[in-house]
Amino acid sequence: MISKALLTDLYQFTMMQGLFKENLHRTPCVFDRFYRKNPFNGAYTVVAGLEHVIDYLKNLAFNEDDIAYLRETGLFEEDFLEYLKDFRFTGTVYAAPEGSVVFPGEVLVRIEAPKDEAMLIETPLSMYLNHESLIATKARRIRSVAGSDSLAEFGMRRAQGTNAAVYGARATIIGGFNGTSNVYSAAQYGIKPVGTMAHSWIMSFPDELTAFRSYAAQYENMLVLLVDTYDTLQQGVPNAIQVFREVKERRGGTMPKGYGIRLDSGDLSYLSQEAFQMLKEAGFEDATIFASNDLDEHRIADLKSQHSAITSWGVGTKLITADGTSALGGVYKLAGQWDEAGQFRPTMKFSDNIEKVTNPGCKKVLRLINRRNRKLIGDLICLVDETIDTTKPYTFENPMYPWKCTHLEANSFDVIDLLVPIFEKGKLVYDLPKLPEIVAYANEQIKLLWPEYLRLNRPPVVKVNISQKLHELKQTLLLQKVKRNHHE
Template sequence: MYTKALLTDLYQLTMMQGLYFEGRHEQSCVFDRYYRTNPFDGGYTVVAGLEHLIDYVHHIHFSDDDLAYLKSTGIFQDVFLEYLKGVSFTGDIYAMPEGTVAFPQEVLLRVHAKKDEALLLETCMSMIMNHESLIATKARRVRTVAGHDALMEFGLRRAQGKSAGIYGARSAMIGGFNGTSNVLAGALFDIPILGTMAHSWVMSFTSELEAFRAYARQYPNNLILLADTYNTLKQGVPDAITIFKEMKEAGTLPTAYGIRLDSGDLAYLSKEAHKMFSAAGFGDAVIAASNDLDENLISELKAQGCAINSWGVGTHLITAKDSPSLGGVFKLVGQYDGDLFVPKIKMSDNAEKISNPGMKNVLRIYDKKSGKMKADVIILEGEVIDPEKDLYLSSDKAPWRSRVLRGGSFTVRKMLQPIFLQGELVYKKPALREIMAYADEQVDTLWPEYLRLVNPEEMWVQRSPKLSALREKILKEESAHFF
């Protein structure tokens, strides 16, 4: 049976083999994972995928079938394939917890490992965290505009594969959703599963009213009726009112009941439906909506005064339709020459692609009075910021911008936590509900300006003076080679 060790790019394996024969495969090194631009032109990214990543790293190994396949390619030599039999992860991983709000250029995850182990992890690690962080971020944008309305993840049938559907549902929960239609995701991650009926249910009966009555008999406590199969206002809503009246008279009307709209002018139809429900004495009826929704459409519908208070979001969420990838990267930032750690930098003609060298962490600065986030400082590991002393901040992108945070007015938090040490899992994985609560807390520390859908404020993220000095030193040294 093939394993996830093969879920990688060919060049990772060919580099591993080349380094093996060059005697460099066990060289200790440090890699950073980060991204350069927020997705959706937004103001932040929500970190997700760590639990999936932990499972991948914890179980990575090459099976006999893996090795037989690699041998069949004619690329890999027997002595190297024999070496792969014993490969597993023996290094350290530090990461921001799931639900953390992050920003461009920050270290989200740091790997200390033998060179071949780090290369083996890169592709699948990037795939997992890029995808799940992307969906969590999209979901948080939806939650930001939905307020306290119910949010249902409805995307499985449009997901780009089984894994995307399953882990996308989990990521949506981290982003602030209330449940999913995905039954397997519900079972795997203890997510509430939600859903009612399709148009085919209504069309299976001789009339819409008969379909509603049958559904009410079968599922009296899940009474959300799909009202747009034929004519929403002339038939669907009146038939729903008939069912509500019958159940009320029988004493079986549940606390939560209502309709779902899946087509038409959702703002107009919901307002008219609410008027009709109110006139009939059912003003508290839920009006749910679906149909290619996203944060932008929901925002527009709310601006038009819609009466919708429950949203089923599918295609645009699960595919992150308007920003279908998160450009997370995995870069070598240093390696050991004996006991000496040598920082490394990736140069580029594109300034934004020049990496930050060395072993780093992120310190987050919070305003003590409001609890809101003030800035992030990317530091060299071991650096500290004394919250009792004045902190001078200057912008990496605009050096003429600066500000001072007075000592005693702020708190400091180190963002990377140990996940694996010497190949052993040391991180206690929180329950999904705990991650969701933490994600809510993280977003609550952002000022509203950073949550805007359009042209959000950019979080103040800067390198520490020591990191900037190291970066400039290495850049000058590397540039000197070309003159």
């Protein structure tokens, strides 16, 4: 059986063999992973997928079937295939923890490893982080408009494959959702499983009232009744109220926690308001009004603005497929390598498109936070040996735009390293947090942002600057490039 060691693009293997033949495959190097643009035209991205990256790197090895398949392609020679038999990941990894709120251009993963290892892992690393960060960001946008309402992920049947459904459900929890209908994901990750009923349940009985009564008899403690199979206001809600009365009498005057009705079609704002009045007049004003049906952050925001009475939302297709941004454009670029003499040589990608010119060198990200209100001032991309003394005044600026600066008084701000060590020379040094810990961290991270950054449309841009030292290094390499071109 083939392993996940083959879970990469073919050119990673052909390049690895090419470097192997030139005896350059073990050249120590640094690769950066970052995003060029936030999804959904938003102000931020939420990191997710690191747990699966860690699992992949821990278990990265080629078995006999992997080697046999590569041999069958006819592209690889025996000495290279023999080398792969003992291949393991031996590099060092720094990364932003899952749940981190991050921004375009800043290093989110730094890989320090022999070049063949660093090349091989590019594709799976990108796959896990691109997909799961995209879904977590979509979920956070929905949470930002839903307030304290309950959010349930309902997207499995519309997900684009098993992993998209399973990993996607986990990512929605990092993004702020409360539960999932996906039983496998719930069991795998300790997520709350949630669900109501389908219209087929209602239609399996002689009439709607009988269907409701049967459900209430079996599932009294998860009593959310789907009321739109036939006629929501003339039949569905009155029948639900009748069953609620019977349950209340049976329970000695109390109702189970979280009981209510679900709306899955029609004008959700109007129906929810009318249903609420009917429930209130019947003495069930605390009943949950749960809504589904092609919801996303924009529709929920609209329904909120129309004063709908909905307090719980089931979001499926547009969440699990990240409607609005089909893929997250995370990239992975070489930032430097050591020569035969042990000298580090920073590198950068040049391009006619200015946004594709990369930052060279071994870098980190420093996050500046206002000490008084705990709001984000901005992030600084800098070289790994740089520090900021918070006991002294500091001017937070981008050397390319010096007129755009923020003067910070001494002892008025804190600085944290966004990237934390994950692997050191192939050994896992990171205590992998449980999902509730990641969720708590993610909730604290989003609080760093001022409310305007949570806007769905045209939010401001969070300040991400590069240090003066990094700017000078970049300019030096650019000038060297210009001189080389001039001589050629």
